[in-house]
Amino acid sequence: MNKTLAKDTAHKTASRTISKAAVIGSGVMGSGIAAHLANAGIPCLLLDVVPKSPSAEDEKAGLSLGDPKFRNKLATKAIAALPKSSSAPLYAADFVERITPGNITDHFHLLKDVDWIIEVVTEKLEIKKSILKQIEEVVKEGTIVSTNTSGISVNAMVEDCSVNFRRNFIGTHFFNPPRHMKLLEIIPGYDTDPQITAFMADFCTKRLGKGVVLAKDTPNFISNRIGTYGLLVTLHEMQENNYTVEEVDAATGPVLGRPKSATFRTLDLVGIDTFVHVAQNVYDSVPAGPEKDIFTVPDVLNELVAQGWIGEKGGQGFYKKVKGEEGSKILSLDLSTMNYNPSAKVRSASIEAAKAVKGSKKKIKAFLGAKDRYSELAWNVLKQVLVYSAEKLGEIADSIEDIDNAMKWGFNWELGPFETWDLIGLPESVQRMEAEGLVVPAWVKEWIAAGNRSFYEQKDGAVFHFYKGAYKEVEIQPEVISLQSLKAQNKVIRQNSGANLIDLGDDVACLEFTSPNNAIGADILVMIQQSAEEVRNNYRGLVIANEGRNFCVGANLMLMLMEAQSGDWDEVDDIIRLFQGSMMKLKGLEKPVVAAPHRMTLGGGVEACLPADRIIFSAESYFGLVETGVGLIPAGGGCKELALMTSDRYRDPDSDLQPELNRIFEMIAMAKTSTSGHEALRMYGRRHDSVVMNQDFRIYEAKQAVLEMERAGYQPNLPAKARVAGRDGRAVLQVGALGLKNSGYISDHDYLIARKLAHVLTGGDVAQGTVVSEQYLLDLEREAFLSLLGEVKTQQRMQHMLSKGKPLRN
Known part of the structure; x- marks a missing residue:
């Protein structure tokens, strides 16, 4: 959390509290957010639309269009599924009792009794605008209203709402699953009251246990913007230099300080269709140029979506699990033939060098230092991600700390982009990047020219980081003790x-x-x-x-x-x-x-x-x-x-x-x-x-x-x-x-x-x-x-x- 922001307005927000909340939309994310509010001891309404007509199953149960059980069906079903979910959204099964189902036709008036309303409806701007306009008509003065979106403009959603409503409106981008993912991107709008921003950052950090970063209202915000870029760059490098799915994952996983799911297992877990949607969101929002070119969705991804090979939820994606006489086997997709073959173990000098040492920092240095085909792939991807992160500083976030934390907490990287840059040697790596034809942002070169050799610096037990042309002390919350x-x-x-x-x-x-x-x-x-x-x-x-x-x-x-x-x-x-x-x-x-x-x-x-x-x-x-x-x-x-x-x-x-x-x-x-x-x-x-x-x-x-x-x-x-x-x-x-x-x-x-x-x-x-x-x-x-x-x-x-x-x- 941005401690300075919270500190400046703490005395003004101390009296504010959230004792009851409401979530609009009972899909996977909506019900997951409601579950985590329940985890935090916050009673919550979960509302969804009334189904259009009773199903055969409803009629068999004697449920009619006017029956409350039928009208609350979507939310009720979502709540009932929470204790049984494989993602374990609840800390304890009986916490589900803190969530009350309802529907937006019959129970919208109940929103006047809550302190925080979270809109989690379909990721379409016009639908979100419509529901927020309806919320404005019933909400009481001072109620915080937020939107959970992975990248739609927060300001565009409320452009038809009053200034007074916009003062209490903010973006709260939870990552899925909400219980387990630490990152919460908070996105203030142009008119959001700074006291609301400060309160929400403090509340979500302490009460919900989240790692909060402040993002700007730009396409896909911080984590998805950089993460999507990195995945697309990896695909480009793969196709250009004929790497296999297994080779890419071997070179972009733990040896690079990334999760075991690396690139393609991550895409299968997220859902290839979801990834395509997120990438398209940036493509549609940025002007023509190199960035738009990168965010052009590769044909192979569109083909996978067209065939329904969208990852785990579709039964297959870049990987496919099949059962045989000798048990289950993992197959991987050959992108040149679109056929599945037995997944092969990847071994190389660079990978073995990384495995031989302990600690993510040592692994990354050992891997990149052992020059071979796989470390070359990793370097070619990494250098572009580092430069892109530097280009976006000031656009997607003001602080390199927020960018680093967003990638660590949202994509489970061991080190953020700027921390990684420090690890591999800032001046030396920039020199190599430029020698290889990469254009490094001017501010990075100016920082080095001023005699600085890193973005972070430790001095007398305190940590400082680059902030708008100078070192600024990283402010630690009093509640955080670092051994x-x-x-x-x-x-x-x-x-x-x-x-x-x-x-x-x-x-x-x-x-x-x-x-x-x-x-x-x-x-x-x-x-x-x-x-x-x-x-x-x-x-x-x-x-x-x-x-x-x-x-x-x-x-x-x-x-x-x-x-x-x-x-x-x-x-x-x-x-x-x-x-x-x-x-x-x-x-x-x-x-x-x-x-x-x-x-x-x-x-x-x-x-x-x-x-x-x-x-x-x-x-x-x-x-x-x-x-x-x-x-x-x-x-x-x-x-x-x-x-x-x-x-x-x-x-x-x-x-x-x-x-x-x-x-x-x-x-x-x-x-x-x-x-x-x-x-x-x-x-x-x-x-x-x-x-x-x-x-x-x-x-x-x-x-x-x-x-x-x-x-x-x-x-x-x-x-x-x-x-x-x-x-x-x-x-x-x-x-x-x-x-x-x-x-x-x-x-x-x-x-x-x-x-x-x-x-x-x-x-x-x-x-x-x-x-x-x-x-x-x-x-x-x-x-x-x-x-x-x-x-x-x-x-x-x-x-x-x-x-x-x-x-x-x-």
Whole structure:
């Protein structure tokens, strides 16, 4: 978000709020936006047109033209589909209850009761103009009205509306699917009140968790303008130099800092017909010249659309999946013959050079530096995209930061165009571009001539970027804490090969995992113990968080497997004891501890969070104890913590622990993982745990929670005891597992794992109602883990997971 804009008008917009919204149009985007509003706790009306006439199915159900069920049919059907959608638009299935269906004939008057109306009707200017004019007639004073469009002029839509209406009108371009795509392009109109722009940028960042960029009202705005250009340039290079579909994707995917879907898989996912529409939008809007030539839709795309080969939704596009006797195969399209052939693996020196290094920046440099046919393709595409981005600065957006963020958040690039330009060397690359006949914008050459060697610059822990001819500091929201920036400011307190302890300020420290995939090994466990001592002596509290792609994928599986296969059981026992002891040190720390997990938080990652006083889940948290998938059970305190939580929730000695134990047993035995932070809260959450919508705010919120607890007079956790279900409870769980085995749902080895798990969760061979210590439960965990690790089938599962990346059911 543009912080300066928000700051200048914050005092004027502080009193404004959005407590209820309405979405007009219940298609894929409309229903998806309504779902995300529901995710944010905003009740929403979802309105669509009344169907023209009842279908045979309607008549069979007794629905007539005047029946409300029939008249609301489109919106009702869209809402009903949300919990079942493969794109999982809702954080929790019951959030659907926050959406109310209706139609624009009978319920338009209800728009006067909402604070934000989002128009998401067909991408045709005249239809949008008509619906917005109707909205103007019923809307109350001050209601914000926005349009979700991928590229139609925001100003043209409301040219027939009053100035007063236009002051509260703005473009809000959500990317599909709205829950999962971070980018939200906000497009102010000529008459949009700056206070509305500032409020919407702030609200959508904080409440909806979006990455907001300010775009100008130009064809396709920022992300689609540059992204579409890049895809078309790639097609031109492909046809000119006879590359195959697979070769293009190999050279324009992760090796170039782009998603695995690269070019053609992306087009298949987006829909080739949709892409053609977006490209045509620019073609129709720009004057004759080189840019219009680039946006001329290639004949091959028009042919694919004509044949219905429009990608995944059409069953085939540039790729086609076919089933044969040996299973499914992926075919790729030969554009010269329009026939499908088996997809071929692409190998080259440049691709292998990129794969040999870790980190997107190193990959890009290694790939482009290894000169061959594929790196040449990538360079020929990249140089044109960089120059085009520079040409459009000032036209599509004023800030290179907005352009870079739009491409990272909208197209999932690792680096934006200007960040990439810095990476490959600005002066050197410009010199090469010009030598190859490319015309580089004058402002870029002037910037270099002034002695600047990059668009971004770091100085004294702050980041500066090019802005209208000078360096301007990148303003960071107070709610965003960057560990990378703090490390650049020498705020590291302790470090080793797997973790850092970082000073967050205000005497709060942060434990950051840095190992590959943030997997927990001995280095992280040692740092946990050292961090506990450091915080105990010198800090007010501890945050556990990191900026990796995922919070933690679990314990170091390879290490465990190697030790088991070598028969060094004493070493394995020591590692488990170290893990358990480290978690107990966190739990017993005399200062508050808050964990802030994000995205994949599995196995040992969950166990590193459970000892914390509070967990602040990112909305996108996939949280679960998944050890049974590799033939083990949690042994870092996960079973123990859930047994304690069950006992704590049912403190009355006469209360029945069994229903909750059944739930927990199934959750762990089936290796269930939450699909969101909200679901994680329901599965694992305690009274004080919470969810933060914007993942970028999680470290700040965790720090604030530490300070809040410390100011309130934090009382450390005392050693806990658990009332357990004992032999009787274990029998219930094991009978359930036996039934699944006898029915063929689980294997003999699954049954063995389930029996061990049941033994631990219920407290072992004791009477029902026995009260046991934490250490007693930890010992049960460790014994079960060691026993299972010695099983050949468990080791086979571990090996399969390490080599194939998916579980083996043996």
